[in-house]
Amino acid sequence: xxxxxxxxxxxxxxxxxxxxxxxxxxxxxxxxxxxxxxxxxxxxxxxxxxxxxxxxxxxxxxxxxxxxxxxxxxxxxxxxxxxxxxxxxxxxxxxxxxxxxxxxxxxxxxxxxxxxxxxxxxxxxxxxxxxxxxxxxxxxxxxxxxxxxxxxxxxxxxxxxxxxxxxxxxxxxxxxxxxxxxxxxxxxxxxxxxxxxxxxxxxxxxxxxxxxxxxxxxxxxxxxxxxxxxxxxxxxxxxxxxxxxxxxxxxxxxxxxxxxxxxxxxxxxxxxxxxxxxxxxxxxxxxxxxxxxxxxxxxxxxxxxxxxxxxxxxxxxxxxxxxxxxxxxxxxxxxxxxxxxxxxxxxxxxxxxxxxxxxxxxxxxxxxxxxxxxxxxxxxxxxx
Amino acid sequence: xxxxxxxxxxxxxxxxxxxxxxxxxxxxxxxxxxxxxxxxxxxxxxxxxxxxxxxxxxxxxxxxxxxxxxxxxxxxxxxxxxxxxxxxxxxxxxxxxxxxxxxxxxxxxxxxxxxxxxxxxxxxxxxxxxxxxxxxxxxxxxxxxxxxxxxxxxxxxxxxxxxxxxxxxxxxxxxxxxxxxxxxxxxxxxxxxxxxxxxxxxxxxxxxxxxxxxxxxxxxxxxxxxxxxxxxxxxxxxxxxxxxxxxxxxxxxxxxxxxxxxxxxxxxxxxxxxxxxxxxxxxxxxxxxxxxxxxxxxxxxxxxxxxxxxxxxxxxxxxxxxxxxxxxxxxxxxxxxxxxxxxxxxxxxxxxxxxxxxxxxxxxxxxxxxxxxxxxxxxxxxxxxxxxxxxxxxxxxxx
Numbered sequence: 168x169x170x171x172x173x174x175x176x177x178x179x180x181x182x183x184x185x186x187x188x189x190x191x192x193x194x195x196x197x198x199x200x201x202x203x204x205x206x207x208x209x210x211x212x213x214x215x216x217x218x219x220x221x222x223x224x225x226x227x228x229x230x231x232x233x234x235x236x237x238x239x240x241x242x243x244x245x246x247x248x249x250x251x252x253x254x255x256x257x258x259x260x261x262x263x264x265x266x267x268x269x270x271x272x273x274x275x276x277x278x279x280x281x282x283x284x285x286x287x288x289x290x291x292x293x294x295x296x297x298x299x300x301x302x303x304x305x306x307x308x309x310x311x312x313x314x315x316x317x318x319x320x321x322x323x324x325x326x327x328x329x330x331x332x333x334x335x336x337x338x339x340x341x342x343x344x345x346x347x348x349x350x351x352x353x354x355x356x357x358x359x360x361x362x363x364x365x366x367x368x369x370x371x372x373x374x375x376x377x378x379x380x381x382x383x384x385x386x387x388x389x390x391x392x393x394x395x396x397x398x399x400x401x402x403x404x405x406x407x408x409x410x411x412x413x414x415x416x417x418x419x420x421x422x423x424x425x426x427x428x429x430x431x432x433x434x435x436x437x438x439x440x441x442x443x444x445x446x447x448x449x450x451x452x453x454x455x456x457x458x459x460x461x462x463x464x465x466x467x468x469x470x471x472x473x474x475x476x477x478x479x480x481x482x483x484x485x486x487x488x489x490x491x492x493x494x495x496x497x498x499x500x501x502x503x504x505x506x507x508x509x510x511x512x513x514x515x516x517x518x519x520x521x522x523x524x525x526x527x528x529x530x531x532x533x534x535x536x537x538x539x540x541x542x543x544x545x546x547x548x549x550x551x
Numbered sequence: 552x553x554x555x556x557x558x559x560x561x562x563x564x565x566x567x568x569x570x571x572x573x574x575x576x577x578x579x580x581x582x583x584x585x586x587x588x589x590x591x592x593x594x595x596x597x598x599x600x601x602x603x604x605x606x607x608x609x610x611x612x613x614x615x616x617x618x619x620x621x622x623x624x625x626x627x628x629x630x631x632x633x634x635x636x637x638x639x640x641x642x643x644x645x646x647x648x649x650x651x652x653x654x655x656x657x658x659x660x661x662x663x664x665x666x667x668x669x670x671x672x673x674x675x676x677x678x679x680x681x682x683x684x685x686x687x688x689x690x691x692x693x694x695x696x697x698x699x700x701x702x703x704x705x706x707x708x709x710x711x712x713x714x715x716x717x718x719x720x721x722x723x724x725x726x727x728x729x730x731x732x733x734x735x736x737x738x739x740x741x742x743x744x745x746x747x748x749x750x751x752x753x754x755x756x757x758x759x760x761x762x763x764x765x766x767x768x769x770x771x772x773x774x775x776x777x778x779x780x781x782x783x784x785x786x787x788x789x790x791x792x793x794x795x796x797x798x799x800x801x802x803x804x805x806x807x808x809x810x811x812x813x814x815x816x817x818x819x820x821x822x823x824x825x826x827x828x829x830x831x832x833x834x835x836x837x838x839x840x841x842x843x844x845x846x847x848x849x850x851x852x853x854x855x856x857x858x859x860x861x862x863x864x865x866x867x868x869x870x871x872x873x874x875x876x877x878x879x880x881x882x883x884x885x886x887x888x889x890x891x892x893x894x895x896x897x898x899x900x901x902x903x904x905x906x907x908x909x910x911x912x913x914x915x916x917x918x919x920x921x922x923x924x925x926x927x928x929x930x931x932x933x934x935x936x937x938x939x940x941x942x943x944x945x946x947x948x949x950x
């Protein structure tokens with residue numbers, strides 16, 4: 168068989184190849200076009216390289232943001248009091264208010280914000296890839312994040328600390344009573360490490376039950392799988408204040424007095440971006456200064472037209488008793504009166520706090536987040 | 552009358568008899584099977600009881616009710632909501648038309664359809680959305696009627712088929728143009744179930760043809776083309792989707808010149824299309840191999856060109872053979888769209904998660920997750936049913 172058909176089979180194969188070739192010519196052309204396109208793209212990429220690299224590495228976020236006409240902020244979508252999506256698709260919380268404050272400072276319009284939902288695991292990637300201009304997402308300022316992750320932490324907007332919450336009817340009054348207890352904790356966070364080291368230091372044996380998130384922890388706690396759970400006190404207060412009535416309501420839970428860790432939370436920007444860093448930092452400080460000076464959204468208009476003190480005039484960028492106004496705004500590259508927009512549209516630190524964090528059950532008075540005048544840590548450097 | 556009555560009773564009796572006989576033969580034949588039956592019936596009854604109790608008594612659906620917007624549209628601005636309705640009506644009309652044309656008019660279809668409509672209407676009843684949706688239902692029913700009418704009318708049928716095919720091709724571009732264009736909503740704000748639907752639709756719409764092209768290229772005898780297709784398929788399939796999405800979101804923008812820089816969601820759509828394309832390519836390649844080589848040779852002998860052979864002889868048979876696997880891939884893609892939440896978009900699932908984290912709705916994650924799961928199931932089930940209907944119309948598995 169084979170020898171007899173050998174010649175025609177080869178011919179067939181040859182013909183087939185010829186037919187294919189005709190069809191494939193178009194394919195080849197397509198491929199060639201693709202290749203040319205790719206080379207062109209690569210070349211234009213090369214041309215842009217110096218520009219592109221410079222714009223990412225150096226300090227031009229401020230210019231980029233002003234040119235773009237809005238500020239892109241990474242926030243959280245699921246933490247009441249700090250950043251939480253509302254039923255109508257808008258965000259609410261302290262972090263969100265500071266995003267609006269930034270927009271008011273930059274554009275005189277607090278609505279010029281684009282929010283990106285930043286998860287715990289993608290937030291620093293979003294920041295370093297310049298997908299967001301600033302990260303305001305309950306992010307704890309730590310040395311490793313500040314140094315290794317090429318990010319810079321601006322002013323702290325909320326001093327949090329890790330706490331432990333237990334059933335109010337239990338005998339546990341402090342962490343030393345937790346001997347042998349099972350404690351629920353979120354996986355992969357600093358809280359897990361803090362819990363272990365603090366309880367070990369106190370000589371308390373415990374079992375950690377590691378779970379994926381707050382909702383799972385609540386579920387496990389309600390089911391009796393753990394006697395206590397740990398998290399940042401800001402978060403615990405939120406969880407407590409909204410604890411389901413069917414399960415006993417807020418009264419059925421007690422936060423232990425000990426604070427296991429320091430968790431300063433605030434906006435984060437990329438390293439080496441000093442102009443932008445200054446803007447973010449001084450908008451935050453501005454709201455704190457306004458709180459100290461008694462300037463709020465209700466009286467900012469009258470105080471701007473007739474500032475009662477030199478400090479208030481400096482803050483609001485107006486002249487005091489005929490003197491020269493400071494160049495606070497202008498030196499930041501913003502409008503001289505940017506703080507008027509911030510306070511008028513968003514409010515001072517206290518107003519923001521009362522609107523967002525107080526409702527979740529964390530009173531400001533007596534906490535670390537009280538003004539330094541009342542013994543807290545909220546302190547603005549002088550504006551002059 | 553009398554005769555009819557007796558007939559009915561006879562049918563009824565025979566049905567009952569048959570059921571009894573079946574039960575005796577299958578459920579209570581022997582001790583072991585009787586025990587098994589009892590155990591399963593108890594278990595099923597318990598499950599149904601707890602589920603019903605949860606749905607009607609235990610669950611508090613307020614969290615879903617209040618957060619409907621968040622689950623369906625995410626952060627999509629309310630004042631631009633009108634842009635969604637025309638494409639939605641188009642989908643409903645086309646759906647009705649296609650279903651009518653493919654349907655054999657069984658009562659079961661109508662029951663399913665009726666149940667779906669009642670469910671959705673009850674859900675939207677209090678709002679203007681209910682009225683808008685009701686209008687869409689009317690369009691859908693009219694189109695269904697038209698589709699049914701075309702059965703046995705070849706001229707009308709061929710015209711309607713053209714309308715349907717062109718319509719389905721146009722609906723996604725139409726939706727995207729209407730939503731984005733004319734001062735519309737930018738992709739970053741697309742959200743909720745709308746985002747899942749758009750992502751899946753684009754993944755399927757682009758991925759399917761791309762996959763077929765890749766499969767043909769891989770089967771080609773041209774080394775360059777073959778190598779190109781093979782490397783695209785193998786590289787894409789070699790990584791998990793989440794990794795590719797991560798690259799599209801965080802790595803790619805660094806390499807793309809600013810002038811070509813696209814929205815992150817567009818990047819992700821490209822990635823998801825490529826990813827689907829790679830999988831589809833391998834499925835279709837399986838189908839290509841199932842087509843008898845003799846047919847190609849016969850067609851070659853008749854002097855048909857490679858293009859004609861491929862498009863009119865090989866591909867239709869190849870794709871027919873792999874429809875179940877393709878649909879499976881589409882359903883997988885549909886569920887994979889929830890991965891986009893990881894990139895900072897608010898899809899139906901992450902919208903729901905944000906909802907049960909709201910201060911007012913602590914502890915209601917089960918309600919939200921059940922509801923979102925139901926939404927995903929409904930679409931996946933619909934896809935599966937539609938493909939089965941399609942297979943039946945094509946006569947697959949019959950011959």
